[in-house]
Amino acid sequence: MFLVGLTGGIASGKSSVLQVLQQLGCAVVDVDVIARHVVQPGYPAHRRIVEAFGTEVLLENGDINRKVLGDLIFNNPDRRHLLNTITHPEIRKEMMKETFKYFLQGYRYVVLDIPLLFETKKLLKYMKHTVVVYCDRDTQLARLMQRNSLNREDAEARIKAQLPLKEKAHMARHVLDNSGEWSSTKRQVILLHAELERSMEYLPLRLGVLTGLAGIAGLLYLLIHYLLPSP
């Protein structure tokens, strides 16, 4: 099985792309969904967030007030780092569990939507393919302000909390440009899916070649050690 790391910037369109890949039959893991799961009341990360940031980051029902916590961390790198050290190990554990379940189900590859793949770098070495969902800065800002009902300043702070999207695009093996119409992005996703599927066709071939080479090495070993007369 191999892993495909899907990433991008805040509101660049990762979830929308992931949804299409899921509809096409891919095994997908959404790290933002996991990040919401591991901070529910009763989970260790929830307790540690309250210890670190105080009860003002809680709603009346005990859930994390995501708007308040977001405003606290997106404007302050130290607080952001603190939240990351609390949540990221829990997120990674859940991610591994979900990926392993797909492995047991026989999926040949899993697409993981990891917003901070290039920032934290911890998971990069496990990704056979990296995909960046890119859009130009003005479009990103406008979509973020609209989706999260944010003013320009707060939206810019959220964008600045991540590596520039252009830099991420340079680092990725595949780039999907989501600056334009959604129909254009969808076409790019379908082409990417076809490419990932094709790359799997070579897997049995590679396994065959490796098995063949191992067989030849074994035969040579037998020949040298048992069949050839000792000098």
Ligand SMILES: CC(C)(COP(=O)(O)OP(=O)(O)OC[C@H]1O[C@@H](n2cnc3c(N)ncnc32)[C@H](O)[C@@H]1O)[C@@H](O)C(=O)NCCC(=O)NCCS
């Ligand atoms: C700060 C929180 C409460 C804000 O919640 P909110 O519902 O407003 O946003 P949501 O979780 O949907 O995240 C939206 C996007 O924000 C960006 N983002 C989230 N956390 C971070 C972070 N620590 N640093 C930089 N960008 C981040 C990502 O692009 C993400 O896709 C939440 O994002 C959070 O708990 N973050 C810490 C966990 C984390 O790092 N998640 C990112 C995936 S590893």
Ligand SMILES: Nc1ncnc2c1ncn2[C@@H]1O[C@H](COP(=O)(O)OP(=O)(O)OP(=O)(O)O)[C@@H](O)[C@H]1O
């Ligand atoms: N091509 C597009 N045209 C118009 N709107 C779009 C397009 N692609 C995405 N959007 C909208 O932009 C917003 C951000 O998209 P999406 O939620 O998929 O991004 P994301 O990268 O997953 O965001 P985040 O990780 O920050 O939650 C959504 O409101 C989505 O409907």
